[in-house]
Amino acid sequence: MTEPLPWWPTRFIRALTAIGVLLPAPGQGRVVSMEVGAGRVDAEVHDGRPHQVRIGLTAFGKADWAAITHALAAKASLTVLLLRGELPRDVEQIFKAVRLPLFPSSAREVSLDCTCPAVEVPCGHLNAVFTALVARVDADPFTVLALRGRTREALLEELKNRLISAEPLDPDDRSPALTEVMDTFFECGPAPGLGGAAPLHGPRTSVDALLDQAPPFAITVGGEKVAELLRPVYRALADGS
DSSP states (O other): OOOOOOHHHHHHHHHHHHTTSSOSSOOOSEEEEEEEETTEEEEEEESSSEEEEEEEEOOOOHHHHHHHHHHHHTOHHHHHHHHTTOOOTTHHHHHHHTTOOSSOSSGGGEEEEESSOOOSSSOHHHHHHHHHHHHHHHHOTHHHHHHTTOOHHHHHHHHHHHHHHTOOSSTTOOOOOGGGSTTTTTOOOOOTTSTTOOOOOOOOOOTTHHHHHSOOOSOEETTEEHHHHHHHHHHHHHHTO
């Protein structure tokens, strides 16, 4: 009994089957080579004769990936897992949130080509390549992102650079990046009341309020409580006299 596939290859199969580009029929021939790049899969399949197979999928552009990376970086938990080399399933929701679905939703988004003379599309050779592609996704889920235009290395590098530059997560936030203000980050502003800075005002409290909060002294001086004898001293100190 074969074990069920992990989430990413299972989700990939479901998406391809739903749009009719992956058929339940077995593949035909042996895949002897396969290269996965931005927006395309190029493979060679042998069934006694060599056949060149190509699968195309629209790759996202630079601006699209900037939006995706921005959205990923805004989720600290996802960023930690990605930088650790994991691809959480929640990543698919991030793509949907920026209106760039990770998986194709229509057969029009996928182009299929094989040099064999078969009329049906996909042919057995294309099915064989799809099977090999699913196995690649099983081994490395980042293959799905590579098809959309970003390799694992490129995506993680962009995430690291975004964190280092400390870019604001809100696109309307015009605050400078941390790296731009490091020279003055630890400088103090003008002291209160100096250089035009507004003086700081605390709550108005009686200068001798501390005496009211102090516990009663066990002794008196000439019949006078010590707190009352000290009260004029506190007031004189406050007046500067």
